[in-house]
Amino acid sequence: MHASVIMGSDSDLPVMRKALDILEEFGVSYDAVLASAHRTPQKLADFVEAEEKKNCAVYIAGAGMAAALPGVVASLTCRPVIGVPLAGSRLEGMDALLSIVQMPSGMPVATVAVDGAKNAALLAVQIGAVSDPALAEKYSAYRKEMADQIDHKDKKLQKELGR
Incomplete structure (x- = not known):
């Protein structure tokens, strides 16, 4: 592209x-x-x-x-x-x-x-x-990484809150 x-x-x-x-x-x-x-x-x-x-x-x-x-x-x-x-x-x-x-x-x-x-x-x-299937795969991985970052930050927040 x-x-x-x-x-x-x-x-x-x-x-x-x-x-x-x-x-x-x-x-x-x-x-x-x-x-x-x-x-x-x-x-x-x-x-x-x-x-x-x-x-x-x-x-x-x-x-x-x-x-x-x-x-x-x-x-x-x-x-x-x-x-x-x-x-x-x-x-x-x-x-x-x-x-x-x-x-x-x-x-x-x-x-x-x-x-x-x-x-x-x-x-x-x-x-x-x-x-472009390869580009679609890269974009899917990018979105998964964003979701993983939110999950990681949420776990950190929950730990700080003692939950």
Whole structure:
């Protein structure tokens, strides 16, 4: 599976790094780029065109404020696009969240929580797992590990409470 991660600004990288880390953890190949829907639209279009030729399975686009980036990416591809609203504004990402979820009919963008880059990458992994049994197995193991961690912490809590 190949994914693409698009950020509108280098200030988005600290949050979007979480998506890159997850993709690396699952062995998903990816390309990442800084390309603005407003300031560098041709660069964005050229990047998406190049990614289509690489058979990109899913796009993850992080954007703040007006957050046009995920929608513009969706207009350039028929592949799934996951929008990550970023909290860089006075509205703490609510403007970006509402911008991304209010896409016109027929132009869907999946949306995760504000600053939810990790979940965006996990959703991308799930999308890839539909057609990749090895990736599905890795994702199942990841979820089991999360459950095991909760069980371990609960046992520790119960011990502290003397139960």
